Amino acid sequence: MDLKFSIIVPVYNRPQEIDELLESLTKQDFQDDFEVLIIEDGSENSSEEVVKKYTSKLNLNYFYKDNSGAGASRNYGMERASGNYFIILDSDVIVPPQYLSEVKKALEYNYTDAFGGPDAAHPSFTALQKAINYSMTSVLTTGGIRGKKKAVGKFQPRSFNLGLSQIAFSKTKGFDNLKVGEDIDLTFRLWENGFETQLINKAFVYHKRRSTIKQFFKQTFAFGTARPILNKKYPETTKLTYWFPSLFIIGIDFAIIAAFFWYWQLLTFYGIYFTCIFLDSLLQNKNLKVALLSVVTTITQFYGYGLGFLESRFLKK
Structure with a gap:
């Protein structure tokens, strides 16, 4: 199959991120032609002037539309793309030079x-961004489901770094109107329609994610609220492991209360776990500050996702 890539990037009020992403795309070692479509999703802080800087360096198309969310913006871009294979990227990623070459090589094989594809922390990222990246990708925190080699089961692509053929888009109609979890929803519909998915481990991107603990908590809370909605929509995909963050934070709270009555054993268990998080992050990142922050971001992730899951499961109709 002759692959023709169209890169689709929705953006909302983040011109600086688009600048960094487009700059990285100009450095691809890829020899074939590819196009880039920037979909401005009703932003007040437009990226149009930034995009103009790259029109002579890239096959680039810019579209402005009313705000409708990232999923609808990705569909908007795919409907207007000329390629036969779409690559969806978030605006807050930086693409390494070999990215497109690795994607083509893997798909041809x-x-x-x-x-x-997985995500990684660029050396230029802040210590907090590196810690967030660790918490979101570590086998000790998420089981490696976001793109580690040790991930188990069928791989569920995430929308920050996702590829979709034109045929699959036509069949599934792309992303649903869900605000969160729309990429998982798309994966389930791909499987229902007989399409295969895979992890291309070498097709990684540098993903900035959120830059503050508050923003990270808000993001993971939203992830947690999405899961019960998806479980209800696709009951055959429900797993007990989705309850783990909620049970984990309930256990922490119980352990703290028990410690006031001199029952330290349960709190000791959590202490051992977070010590493992610290040591594993230190081993991977070679940075004491990042390792300490990894404990904070892991706690934030569990509380954000766990509380979001419980609220969506028991309080929302």
Whole structure:
């Protein structure tokens, strides 16, 4: 199959991120032609002037539309793309030079109508961004489901780094109107329609994610609220492991209360776990500050996701 890539990037009020992303795309070692579509989702702080800087360096198309959310903006871009294979990227990623070459190589070796790639922390990222990246990708925190080699089961691509064939888009109609979890929803519909997905481990991107603890908590809370909605929509995909963050934070609270009555054993268990988080992050990042912050971001992640899950499961109709 002759692959023709169209890169789709929705953006909302983040011109600086688009600047960094487009700059990284100009440095691809990829020899074939590819196009880039920037979909401005009703931003007040437009990226148009930034995009103009790259029109002579990239095959670039800019579209401005009313705000409708990232999923609808991705669909908007795919509907207007000229390629036969779409690559969806978030605006807050930086793409390493070999990215497109690795995607093509993997698809030529093992073609699937959808793929996902992992994310990594760029050396220029702040200590907090590196800690957030650790918490979101570590086998000790998420089981590696976001793109580690040790991930188990069928791989569920995430929308920050996702590929989709034009055929699969036409069949599934792309992303649903969910505000969160729309990428998982798309994966389930791909499987229902007989399409295969795969992890292309070498097709990683540098993903900035959120830059404050408050923003990270808000993001993970939203992830947690999405899961019960998806479980209800696709009951056959429900797993007990989705309850783990909620049970984890309930256990922490119980352990703290028990410690006031001199029952330290349960709190000791959590102490051992967070010590492992610290040591593992220190081993991976070679940075004491990042390792300490990884404990904070892991706690934030569990509380954000766990509380969001419980609220969506028991309080929302």
